[in-house]
Amino acid sequence: MHKHYDRHPTGAFSMVNDASMNESEQLKVLRDRIDSIDDQIGKLISERAQCAQDVAEVKKSANPEEAAKSFYRPEREAQVLRKAMERNQGPLSNEEMARLFREIMSACLALEQPIKVAFLGPEGTFTQQAALKHFGHSAIAMPFSAIDEVFREVEAGAVNYGVVPVENSTEGVVNHTLDNFMTSNLKICGEVELRIHQNLLISDVTHVKNISRIYSHSQSLAQCRKWLDAHYPNAERIAVSSNAEAAKRLKGEWNAAAIAGSMAAELYGLKVLAEKIEDEPDNSTRFLIIGTESVPASGDDKTSLVVAMRNEPGALHNLLEPFHRHNIDLTRVESRPARTGAWTYVFFIDFSGHAQDAEVSKVLNEVSSRAADLKLLGSYPKAVL
Amino acid sequence: MHKHYDRHPTGAFSMVNDASMNESEQLKVLRDRIDSIDDQIGKLISERAQCAQDVAEVKKSANPEEAAKSFYRPEREAQVLRKAMERNQGPLSNEEMARLFREIMSACLALEQPIKVAFLGPEGTFTQQAALKHFGHSAIAMPFSAIDEVFREVEAGAVNYGVVPVENSTEGVVNHTLDNFMTSNLKICGEVELRIHQNLLISDVTHVKNISRIYSHSQSLAQCRKWLDAHYPNAERIAVSSNAEAAKRLKGEWNAAAIAGSMAAELYGLKVLAEKIEDEPDNSTRFLIIGTESVPASGDDKTSLVVAMRNEPGALHNLLEPFHRHNIDLTRVESRPARTGAWTYVFFIDFSGHAQDAEVSKVLNEVSSRAADLKLLGSYPKAVL
Known part of the structure; x- marks a missing residue:
């Protein structure tokens, strides 16, 4: 079992290391303690839900029309989740802690609407x-x-x-x-x-040098085609009903591997021979998430835009130069064929920062002046986890 | 919007009804309060996770082999969820509160295994x-x-x-x-x-007396066949790609209804003309949930058993009589063809109570003496929600 978290540093809650108590006495103490914690958690969740209702009331009386649409604020949610992760001292992973807070927020929000x-x-x-x-x-x-x-x-x-x-x-x-x-x-x-990643999995009995057949669902085999061509050009690829089925087959076959997710590896006690083998990882x-309104800055944001340009030598380089000069991190650039005749190329560009940041705003002006057209698709909180 | 919960009786948390504060000041106060609540919730969740780890340690040192299988105790989980619902004062519904506790328990348990x-x-x-x-x-x-x-x-x-x-x-x-x-x-x-229930949905423009076509996914139409035969024998049944699609179609058609779940009604602002119209509601x-071990009593349990009997007049009545006499509530009786030649009938019986309850134990002995064979399939906590 992998533990991707830090143990609680103090062990302050370990109050049952008392040799005089037997198992059931120790369990009783711990379970009473859990009950009392649950009692407090329940009360706090109720209190939080009440606060969320109050927020809704304030918004409704200030701006009924706006409030009727939605009380959900993406930037606020991202901030709450980030704080929950920052505060987290374990033993739960940050991912689990954020997941729990997501559900608490979801329940509080649903209460109103x-x-x-x-x-x-x-x-x-x-x-x-x-x-x-x-x-x-x-x-x-x-x-x-x-x-x-x-x-x-x-x-x-x-x-x-x-x-x-x-x-x-x-x-x-x-x-x-x-x-x-x-x-x-x-x-x-x-x-x-x-x-969602594909892995090449093997079992304890697999001879790694003799893999001659690879099981997986047809879709997963297709997703890893190039990787398989490069690494196992001669292995037979056998499509089975699911990746789980593929993983199960390995038990008795010394010359086989399977393509499946990490859950299957964990479930069947298989080893990951190669990870992230899908051809297009992204x-x-x-x-x-698409919506009708712009999202204010959350403190750690990303911006997406689409830029149209004519096909001239050095055009893309010229377009991206302002980002580089202002130290703005491009996270993705993708070209697409333009649908209108006037534009030869269309680029979708993602970068770190919010359109309302002073620095980003400058860059957008510069880029805009160099492009045939520029459309801001939105600034939004980076994926929290 | 329906509110199936009670408002918090005291309104103790409503601390922003201060006319001197503007909207953003009021929101600031509330959000600071939510942050402080989240801080406490986060700490308590961590503490709970630590307790869960301690429980695992105690079990491991008492009985390593047993503990290695699973730390999950169905009866204990059911008790925790029931307590969470009993304690709940709103504004969240009991269902939402239990859902949140389920996720907290799930996260704590996953930490260990x-x-x-x-x-x-x-x-x-x-x-x-x-x-x-x-x-x-x-x-x-x-x-x-x-x-x-x-x-x-x-x-x-x-x-x-x-x-x-x-x-x-x-x-x-x-x-x-x-x-x-x-x-x-x-x-x-x-x-x-x-x-999972099917409903007959109509829109604002529907003439209830003139419904002549009913849209739904083919599977949903099939699930409501008898109900439709009885209530709308002459309406045309039109299979579309999904129940959501069916719901959408209603907007422009005054003579149509759709079969879909309550989510679709909520999403498209439709009215429920008839609910739970599926032919076999159960x-x-x-x-x-199936597993390898018996579950101790949780305080509110159900027991399932399978009974084989010969085809004699009054046999079923005779078999069920002890339940009646001991006031044990049968929740389900279902006959199945027996696979072996010796048994003519096999009955699956569910009733309220745990096999270890004194009263139930007596009944089981009586029933066993009247049946050709009896197999206890398990006693387990009733579905919490």
Whole structure:
């Protein structure tokens, strides 16, 4: 078992190392203590929910129309989660602590008005997982069958937010999320990262030098095609019903490996021979939250924009130079074919910082003057975890 | 918006009804208060996690072999959740409060040893939802493609627990969960109820007397076939890609209704004309947790058993009489064809109480003497919510 957290430094709560007590006495002491902690946690959660209601009341009386839309503030949520992680002394991991606070916030928010979210369905996809990870399980999340439907639902005001994958490989979507932004006025209000990685797994009996067959679900085999071509060009690739099934097969076969996630490795006691072997690591692990309003700075933000330029030598270099000069960190640059004849290239650019930061604002002006067109897609809190 | 909870009786936390403060000052006070509450919640969660680790240490030193299997105690979890609900004064609903405690327990338990759960897949099904509802999102839950595979995984010790639907309609499974118990020594360790109900929805423009077409996903239409035959024999049934799609269609059609869940009604602002219209209400809403060990009494338990009897007049009445005489509440009786020639009938019986209760124990002895065979499938905490 891996422990990716620090033990509580003081051990202050270990009050049962008393040799005079037997097991059931010790357990009794601990369970009474847990009950008393739960009592306090329950009261505090109630108190927090009451405060959230008060926040809603204040907003309603100040600006009824605005308040009716949603009480959800992405920048505030990100701040709360970051604080929860900063304060965390273990033994829970920061990820678990943030997850619990996400759910507490989700429950408090739903009390006033459950947040409505449209996601690229069907149910059970990674996009649904991303939606629930971001908004918590008290949100009302509904599947839609195409990315542009998700955009339309948000634009029409039928839902507060939409959740769409940035790329399309995992869920077999044809159109490209970013293309939708070119014709939409929606803003990016947040991002979600899911850790979905493929690994090459082996069992205790595997002869690593003699791997001649590799089991996995057909989709996972496809996602790792290039990697397999490079590393196991001669191994037979056998598609089975699921990655879990693939993992199970390894037990009796000394010349086989499986492609599956880390959960399967943990469940079946398998070893990870190679990790993150998917050909496009970024593909399905990032999702965008789309909404109608701009998000104020949270203190650790990202900005996305789309830039159109003519195809001239050195154009991209020229465009990106102001970022470099102002020490602004580009996190992603992606070119897409332009749909209009006038533009030859369209670039989607993500960078660290908020559009309202003085420095970023300067850079945006410079970049804008060098591009044929520039559209700000949104500034939003960086994925908290 | 419906509020199914009581407001906090005292309003003790409403400290911002001060006309001298403007909106942002009021919000500042409330948010500072929330931050301080979060600080306390975070510390208490850490303390609770530390206690959970101490519990694990005590168990390990008392009985290393037993402890290595799992630190999860179904009866203890049920008690903690019930207490959390009893203590709850609102404004959160009991269901939300219990959900939050489930996640806190799940995180604390995973710290020591994440619980491994096999469920009837694929991913995205109601059974997965049931597994995560019961074990929380820190559990490792893996899909399997058949109910007997789930049984085998648990029997082999590859996972701690399995989650299977009691019935098979929703997820198109062919074999019957209960049949598996006839050849397995696994115990029922818990039950999960999911509220999955179909409703007949209408919009503001619908003429209730003139409904001539009903939209839904084909599966939902099939689930409500008898109800539709009885109530709307002449309405055209139109299968669309999802229940959400069906709900959306209502906006422009005055003579149409849709079958969908309550989430769709909430999302699209539709009215529920008739609720719980599925033909077999019990079908897909109950799931069983299966494991290798018996669960001690939690204080509010259910017991399941399978009884074989010969086909004699009055046999079932004779069999059930002791339950009646001892005032034991039967919650479900279901007959199944016996697989062996010797038994003519097999009955699955669920009743309130734990096999170790004195009264129940007496009844079981009596019933056993009247039946050809009796097998106790398990006593387990009633579904908490």
